[in-house]
Amino acid sequence: MRAMVLDKSGQSLQLRDVPRPKPGRGQLLVRVSACAVCRTDLHVVDGELPNPKLPLIPGHQIVGRVEDIGEEAESKFKIGDRVGIPWLGWTDGECVYCQSNRENLCDHALFTGYTIDGGYAEFTVADARFCFHLPDRYNDVAVAPLLCAGLIGYRSYRKTGGARRLGIYGFGNAAHLIAQIALYEGRDLFVFTRPGDIAMQQAAKKLGAAWAGGSDEMPPEKLDAAIIFASVGALVPAALRALAKGGIVVCGGIHMSDIPSFPYADLWEERVITSVANLTRRDGDEFFEIAPRVPVQTRTETFSLEQANTALDRFRTGELKATAVLVMGAE
Ligand SMILES: [Zn+2]
Ligand SMILES: [Zn+2]
Numbered sequence: 001m002r003a004m005v006l007d008k009s010g011q012s013l014q015l016r017d018v019p020r021p022k023p024g025r026g027q028l029l030v031r032v033s034a035c036a037v038c039r040t041d042l043h044v045v046d047g048e049l050p051n052p053k054l055p056l057i058p059g060h061q062i063v064g065r066v067e068d069i070g071e072e073a074e075s076k077f078k079i080g081d082r083v084g085i086p087w088l089g090w091t092d093g094e095c096v097y098c099q100s101n102r103e104n105l106c107d108h109a110l111f112t113g114y115t116i117d118g119g120y121a122e123f124t125v126a127d128a129r130f131c132f133h134l135p136d137r138y139n140d141v142a143v144a145p146l147l148c149a150g151l152i153g154y155r156s157y158r159k160t161g162g163a164r165r166l167g168i169y170g171f172g173n174a175a176h177l178i179a180q181i182a183l184y185e186g187r188d189l190f191v192f193t194r195p196g197d198i199a200m201q202q203a204a205k206k207l208g209a210a211w212a213g214g215s216d217e218m219p220p221e222k223l224d225a226a227i228i229f230a231s232v233g234a235l236v237p238a239a240l241r242a243l244a245k246g247g248i249v250v251c252g253g254i255h256m257s258d259i260p261s262f263p264y265a266d267l268w269e270e271r272v273i274t275s276v277a278n279l280t281r282r283d284g285d286e287f288f289e290i291a292p293r294v295p296v297q298t299r300t301e302t303f304s305l306e307q308a309n310t311a312l313d314r315f316r317t318g319e320l321k322a323t324a325v326l327v328m329g330a331e
Pocket of ligand 2: 039041042087149
């Protein structure tokens, strides 16, 4: 099968003909139809995340059809079913985190397209227990970005509790999806973009944001919560200063530049800073239940498998207008 392979961090992916994987116990063999590109893929390829499996097939927002089922796979899928494969690929089920409904923090978790092979390929294998059925209302390309930007964005959003006034720093793919759910649930939305990015601010207002401005500005009122999707550490103290008492800053990314120091007074009065790591299967079940009701709309730009490096380069330089999705079998 054809696959785009990372041999070494910091290098371009190589188009290879590699053996089709065989489904082991409990695994599905999936014929990939679409795989959305996530910022995390960039962090993996660029070497900003430690110890990837090498050589590696990246990609963790995978949509495909079940082609074959390994021995003892759970019966929730049958051959021909559409299936979604997310970032969380496997957990041990027995560590203290797994035993306390926090499998996202599992000591031995394996991650799709990072520590196990992912979906920049014609086929992949995945543990059936971590795969999702996907809502019928979406086609394969449209649903692909929901598998990470949607899911981990949703986990970040849930961490804000019942926050009425919600700030979002960085209006990229995850932010755009989560903003739709926040508005659907009646939150007042305040969107922070790169200073001077008027087009993005207008897009946020058009979507329904109460206010949109630069990340160097203060919102017109204090916020109950802020989610930071941009990988810029300086936004953490900025967001903290925008919070009302008891507010929370949620860092939704897997990688961030260093956070500058700030006075304790900015954290005082029970303000909280937290990160969000990975996802649980429950996050996925909840998200795929609410997304089609909103309905959350995705924006996509398609590329062929061979164009994966182009998609990554455009992501890195900010040239993408929407979520890049690799479509298998496309020219
Ligand atoms: Zn565990
Ligand atoms: Zn991701």
